[in-house]
Amino acid sequence: MGSISDWETMKETALILDQFQVEYTKDVISAHRMPAEMFAFSENAAAAGVKVIIAGAGGAAHLPGMMAANTILPVVGVPVQSHALNGLDSLLSIVQMPAGVPVATTAIGTAGAKNAALLALQILAINNKDLQNELLTFRKKQHDDSVKSGEQLD
């Protein structure tokens, strides 16, 4: 994430990765404030065994795009809700990548942070049958909880 102030949002990503017991690292690496560290991380990530990068940032959210510029690992960008523009600035900064350097952009805020984890897990599950089954169980629980919530209206 671009700042520790993003943690309130990005902890939702971590909670889901914890739930699936997937190994990950979390850190503050800002393209704007820490360009050398951002460059080193994204350039070395694949060799270090990273499979997917999730980058959350707000405002002029260049971090996901700059990470994506330095690696061919899939990058999932989470637009953190900003105060001034409610995250529309974050969303547009992340989603409007030029052709050739994709960033998979989620919804703004905590829904996006959760979906970033789930999308990363789905990418990892392509070659992992156990993870596929865990994701199917997750979806089934979500389905059953939704059905139950409707039944409470009866």
Ligand SMILES: Nc1c(C(=O)O)ncn1[C@@H]1O[C@H](COP(=O)(O)O)[C@@H](O)[C@H]1O
């Ligand atoms: N968008 C970026 C980048 C970047 O893209 O490199 N670095 C920090 N930031 C964002 O600035 C916002 C305010 O940061 P502070 O709260 O630290 O002032 C955060 O949402 C962060 O992601």
